[in-house]
Amino acid sequence: xxTIDKFTFGVGDRFAxxxxxxxxxxxxxxxxxxxxxxxxxxxNREHLIVDSDPAGTRAAADxxxxxxxxxSDYLLDADHxxxxxxxxxxxxxxxYTIDVADDIGTPAAPExxxxxxxxxxxxxxxxxxxxxxAPLRITREDVEKTAxxxxxxxxxxxxxYRHIAGAKDGEDFIAEVSMDETDDPQTPxxxxxxxxxxxxxxxxxxxxxxxxxxxFNKGVDYVGDLARFEQEFNDDLAVIAHAIKAYGLPGxxxxxxxxxxxxxxxxxxxRRALARTxxxxxxxxxxxxxxxxxxxxxxxxxxxxxxxxxxxxxxxEKKEALCEPYATVIDVDDSKLPGAEEVNxxxxxxxxxxxxxxxxxxxxxxxxRQLLHVGFKVAAQLGDTYLDALKANTGVIGKxxxxxxxxxxxxxxxxxxxxxPRQ
Numbered sequence: 001x002x003t004i005d006k007f008t009f010g011v012g013d014r015f016a017x018x019x020x021x022x023x024x025x026x027x028x029x030x031x032x033x034x035x036x037x038x039x040x041x042x043x044n045r046e047h048l049i050v051d052s053d054p055a056g057t058r059a060a061a062d063x064x065x066x067x068x069x070x071x072s073d074y075l076l077d078a079d080h081x082x083x084x085x086x087x088x089x090x091x092x093x094x095x096y097t098i099d100v101a102d103d104i105g106t107p108a109a110p111e112x113x114x115x116x117x118x119x120x121x122x123x124x125x126x127x128x129x130x131x132x133x134a135p136l137r138i139t140r141e142d143v144e145k146t147a148x149x150x151x152x153x154x155x156x157x158x159x160x161y162r163h164i165a166g167a168k169d170g171e172d173f174i175a176e177v178s179m180d181e182t183d184d185p186q187t188p189x190x191x192x193x194x195x196x197x198x199x200x201x202x203x204x205x206x207x208x209x210x211x212x213x214x215x216f217n218k219g220v221d222y223v224g225d226l227a228r229f230e231q232e233f234n235d236d237l238a239v240i241a242h243a244i245k246a247y248g249l250p251g252x253x254x255x256x257x258x259x260x261x262x263x264x265x266x267x268x269x270x271r272r273a274l275a276r277t278x279x280x281x282x283x284x285x286x287x288x289x290x291x292x293x294x295x296x297x298x299x300x301x302x303x304x305x306x307x308x309x310x311x312x313x314x315x316x317e318k319k320e321a322l323c324e325p326y327a328t329v330i331d332v333d334d335s336k337l338p339g340a341e342e343v344n345x346x347x348x349x350x351x352x353x354x355x356x357x358x359x360x361x362x363x364x365x366x367x368x369r370q371l372l373h374v375g376f377k378v379a380a381q382l383g384d385t386y387l388d389a390l391k392a393n394t395g396v397i398g399k400x401x402x403x404x405x406x407x408x409x410x411x412x413x414x415x416x417x418x419x420x421p422r423q
Contacts, residue, residue, distance in 0.1 A: 001204045002094060002172030004252050004282075005037040007414070008207075010077060010260075011405065012041055012286025014376050015293070016056050017390045019064035021398035022289065025405035027068065034414050039095055041077035041284060044085040045325070050380040054078065054092040079284075080178065083160055090167050095174045097209075097256075098160045100153035101181030108151035116147050120196050122246070129188065131238030131277070138189045146193040153179070154194065158201030165203075176207040176282070180258050185211045185232055191239045199247035207282045209256040210236055216259035218329050219287055219373035220366045221359065222266045230269035237279050254280035259329060261285030262357050267412040275416075285409060290376050291355060291369065292404045296397030297389055298351040304393050305348050307386070312368075313340035315375030326374045336367040357408065 011022045019040065026038050040061045047053055058076055065074055078089035080099040089096070108116075117123070123143050127136040157177045164173065177198060179186065186194065191210060198205050212232055214224020222229070236255055243249055257263075257270070260283035274281055294311065297304040315322060316337065323330060343351070353363035355372065379386045390397060411420050 001206075001250065002174050003250075004174050004206045004254070004280075005035070005073060006252075006254075006280040007034070007036040008039050008075065008280075008282045009036050009410070010039040010041045010079075010282065010284035010286065012046070012284075012289055013057070013060060014042075014046060014050055014287070014290045015379070015387060015390060016052065016060040017387070017394075018289050018293065018398065018401045019060040020067055021401035022405055023064045023068050023070055023074075024398075024402045025410060027070070028402070028406045029410050029414065030072070032415065032419070035072060036410065036414065037073050037075060039075040039077050039282070039284075041079040041095075041097070041286060043079040044081065044088075046079075046286075046376075047088075049377050054089045058092040075174065077176075079286075081160070083163060086160065086164060087167070090164065094172070095176070096160075096164055097176045097178055098157050099178045099181075100156045100160075101178070103153040103156045104179070104182055105149055106152040107148050112151060113144055113147045116151060116197065116200070117143055119200065120193075123193060123196060127192070129192075129238050129242045131241065132188060132235055136189050136192070138192075142189055143193055146190045147197065150179070150190070150194050151197055154197035154201060157198060157205075158203055161201070161203040174206050175203060176209065176256055177205055178209045178256075178258065180209045180211045182211045185213045186236075188235045188239050191236060192243060195239070195243035195249065196247055199243070199249055204250045206250050206252050207254055207256040208240070209258045212257075215331070216263060216329065217331055217370065218259065218326060219262050219291060219369050220357070222263040223331075226265060226269065229266055230273070233266075233269060234273050234277075237273060237277050241277075241279075252280065254282060256282040256284065258284050261288035261409065264357075264359075264408065264412060267409075271413055271416075281413075283413070285405070287373050287376070288357075288404060288409075289401050290379075291357075291373060292400040293379075293390060293397050294372060295352050295355055296393055296400045298348050298355070299400070300393045300396050301348050304389055305351065307382075307389050308351060309340075309344050309346070311375060311378050311382075311386075312343050312372060314378045315371055316340050318375075318378070319371060322371070322374045322377060330370045330374060332367050332370050334367075336365065337371060338365070338368060357404075 077095040078093040
């Protein structure tokens with residue numbers, strides 16, 4: 001088993017041009033005495049949209065590490081893989097986010113549920129969990145209901161893990177299980193049942209992504225009940241610590257927060273929980289870097305600004321098709337979207353003010369930002385026109401990429417108020 005570090009931070013590089021700029025953020029954090037391991041992640045859907053492959057992601061990460069002299073660990077995540085998509089990642093990745101969404105809710109057979117309960121009588125009754133004030137009171141019916149919903153998904157996770165392990169022939173890697181594709185957040189009793197079922201599969205899960213309350217829309221801040229999120233996050237940490245001891249799961253097992261980029265309002269609750277418990281964290285931030293590319297192009301002015309405007313105009317024209325695959329994770333109000341002709345008259349400052357995630361700026365437009373977040377397909381279809389613009393404006397784009405990851409994401413997650421750099 002490859003052992004995961006305490007803090008890991010997923011970054012996405014849609015067009016494989018920003019790995020160095022991303023890595024500089026990790027260097028800045030390391031200079032503050034906080035080691036966080038970079039994890040470059042890219043889903044199969046993203047590869048298909050931009051016509052890339054995992055070998056390119058590996059090459060970009062390796063080149064950045066070599067160029068900047070990074071000597072600590074770094075990882076490549078085969079993001080949201082299943083049995084149908086994992087094979088292309090096998091030669092290149094050492095972190096696998098096992099996506100079992102398709103089997104969540106697939107009912108387990110009554111005899112499978114009965115066997116599971118017979119194997120885990122400890123799940124029924126009153127269970128004291130350190131860190132949760134009230135004891136969990138779990139009935140047999142509760143366990144049956146949770147097993148019916150999640151047992152097949154846990155079995156699928158085991159099958160996918162064994163497929164990867166067999167193909168990699170003993171090579172170490174890290175396994176995450178994604179359980180966030182449900183309608184409702186898992187309760188502490190449900191999380192405990194899920195972890196028991198994963199333990200039965202006999203593979204070393206090191207991160208788990210549960211469903212949290214609220215909306216985790218792409219590229220914008222969290223929307224929901226912050227107090228409830230904080231309670232769920234702390235409860236999940238407590239259940240994980242309990243399950244590690246109860247079921248012999250790896251001591252490195254930790255929470256993973258998906259769609260974590262730009263969720264600034266939850267970073268404080270997460271930081272407090274980590275400080276209080278000493279727990280680790282994996283957080284995924286992907287599309288936020290692509291938006292910094294657009295901000296950098298707009299800042300550069302001239303032809304680069306014109307290209308950023310063109311991308312928005314095309315995204316607006318193709319809005320329905322671009323938004324449809326992401327319908328559950330975006331909220332775009334058409335009435336709040338500026339027209340293409342209006343944007344075409346914007347200065348660099350107008351464009352960057354609308355797009356940059358600065359909620360203190362009255363010109364910031366979360367609808368404009370969300371549309372462009374899912375609009376990277378437009379840039380991909382521009383081919384070398386877009387890639388050449390990235391190369392021509394490496395400096396200004398890289399500055400924005402590094403600042404966004406470090407200042408807006410890492411600092412509030414990992415540094416206490418008194419330790420933060422003054423702007």
